[in-house]
Amino acid sequence: MPETTETTILAAAKKVFIKKGYAGARMQAIADEAGINKAMLHYYYRSKEKLFRVVFEQAMMGLIPKLDEALSGNGSVVEKLEKVVRAYVAHIQENEHLPLFVLHEIAQNRIEFIASMKSKAARFPNFPQFFMQIIQEQEAGKIRAILPVHLLLNILGMVVFPFIAKPVFCNVIEIPEADFDSLMKDRADVIVDFMKNALTP
Amino acid sequence: MPETTETTILAAAKKVFIKKGYAGARMQAIADEAGINKAMLHYYYRSKEKLFRVVFEQAMMGLIPKLDEALSGNGSVVEKLEKVVRAYVAHIQENEHLPLFVLHEIAQNRIEFIASMKSKAARFPNFPQFFMQIIQEQEAGKIRAILPVHLLLNILGMVVFPFIAKPVFCNVIEIPEADFDSLMKDRADVIVDFMKNALTP
DNA sequence: CTTTGCACTAACCATTTGGTTAAACCTTTT
DNA sequence: AAAAGGTTTAACCAAATGGTTAGTGCAAAG
Incomplete structure (x- = not known):
């Protein structure tokens, strides 16, 4: 460019x-x-x-299609969620202020134009389909029962929170920034492991 | 008053x-x-x-002592974390803007006076002690191996994220606000269940 | 009744801030 | 070389915003 x-x-x-x-x-x-x-x-x-x-639009466009890429396709629920975790952890690591920015601005209502963005978005995740897949795997006994939205909230929470809470951990709990950053390198693995165990029937 | x-x-x-x-x-x-x-x-x-x-100080004082109350005392790690989850979910439900506010302002550095707050705080959580307890229970085979900080990040992430992401779920994913709020009523139970399974050895 | 002192308001002030304008500056075209 | 047209700048403007002030109202104290 x-x-x-x-x-x-x-x-x-x-x-x-x-x-x-x-x-x-x-x-x-x-x-x-x-x-x-x-x-x-x-x-x-x-x-x-x-x-x-x-x-703002470009920030969102860097996030939403990633979700779609991970959730569409043929993998199992766990495989798809693992993709989500790894994609987001990697992406946010490159710009740690990004999630707080997006969340804060959306919370401010500054965004009537979200609708127009969704139509512009080349790829937008198909949540109903993915939620259906979760229910099917649960009925098949492959993963534990949990409402799909809650599962998604759990995963995204574990992914996003550490980045937006980093200043709290470093300034309030007083973990040195270097220590915290080195913890973050294992973050994706830890989340995936935690999730897999939580979903074991 | x-x-x-x-x-x-x-x-x-x-x-x-x-x-x-x-x-x-x-x-x-x-x-x-x-x-x-x-x-x-x-x-x-x-x-x-x-x-x-x-x-800001009063907002923090409504959060930090709650952590200490939950983490000090005689319970097991899981029992303590369950207290954290229930206390925070209930507290945040009363002011849904609170977490994003605190996180955003701390991220803005507006807070040199955090140090002075910690001395003012009647109760401040003893993290090293709690982390030690986690390691002991892990060595005793009571809960699965996971770095204590990661565990805390997982729990707090699952607790806090849904509230700060509510506008995203309602406006972007287009879940009606009433539906989302009713989901939130089970939130604490869902997190506790998810955590217990994730920590099962 | 007057005085004193706190609570309160309307009007005002200085600075910041998003935004504009007129002119200067290139670079390309003729 | 001159004209043309897009690019850039310094200076400027109006509105917004945090903060101040002079004075009013009012209740308690003298």
Whole structure:
């Protein structure tokens, strides 16, 4: 990808918005981060809101199709969930502020345009189908009984939480950041193991 | 507790700060919520920062001692974790914006004063002790092997995540809010069950 | 009745912040 | 070389926002 002014701005906007949130982000901070004049932001993206929308949309597009990739296909429930775990742990590790950003902004309602995103999304996970598969495997006695939504909440919770809680563990519980990061390297394996045992009938 | 202007302000500030975050909160919005003049906020609390500090401190004080209550005492690891799950699920259910607020603000670094809070806290959980207990039970073959920190992350993740992800599930996956809330009533039971199975040797 | 002191308000202030504009600057085309 | 057109900048603007102030109201103390 060419390093145009437009892409430089977007990269800077991602950095600032994702770290500080919409309300906490300053257009000047984005301009500084990009090393260009603030007027350029409006020249290319019109307004803070529009620029934010691009950042948010791309952030979501990096998350949602990953879910679909993992959940569609022929694997068993456990195999699919293992894919979800590994894909998300790896992806979030590259941008630890991402989940808190997405969660916080969606909680702020700032997002009427979620609907428009779903239509744009090339791949959107088919939850009803996956939930059906879970029920079938449960009836077949392959995995323990648990409502599919709860199972999904459990898995995603174990995946996402450590990243958004890292500052708590490091500052409140006072685990050195280096120690915490090295724990995170095994994270996917630990979750997969925990999940497999929990689902053993 | 008497309903003085001071307490009215604090209640309003809690509502606004916890919902919108520090950066998104407006002093005028707090004044409106409290039904009083904006100058009163400064009369009683000096500045936005100071007012925020009180709100944040009380929010944390509602969370940290609960952990200590659950983790200290004589129960087994599973019994203690079950207490944690039930206490937190119940507490968060009363203020669903609370976890995202705390997590977001701590992530923003707005909190050098965490240290001062720990000394103020009447009860602060003794993690090393609890982690030791986990290792002992593992060596005794009572529960499966898993690094204590990972176990804590798993449990807290399953507890906290559903609340902060509720808007995602309702708006993106399009589960009706009423359905989601009724799912949440079983949440504690589901987590406890999931955990017990996962920890079975 | 007057004074004192706290609670409270309307109006105001200074700064920050998102956004605009007019002019300068290239780069390409003619 | 000049014109044209997109790109970039410094300076500027208006609204929003945290914070202040001068003064009003009112109850208790003298």
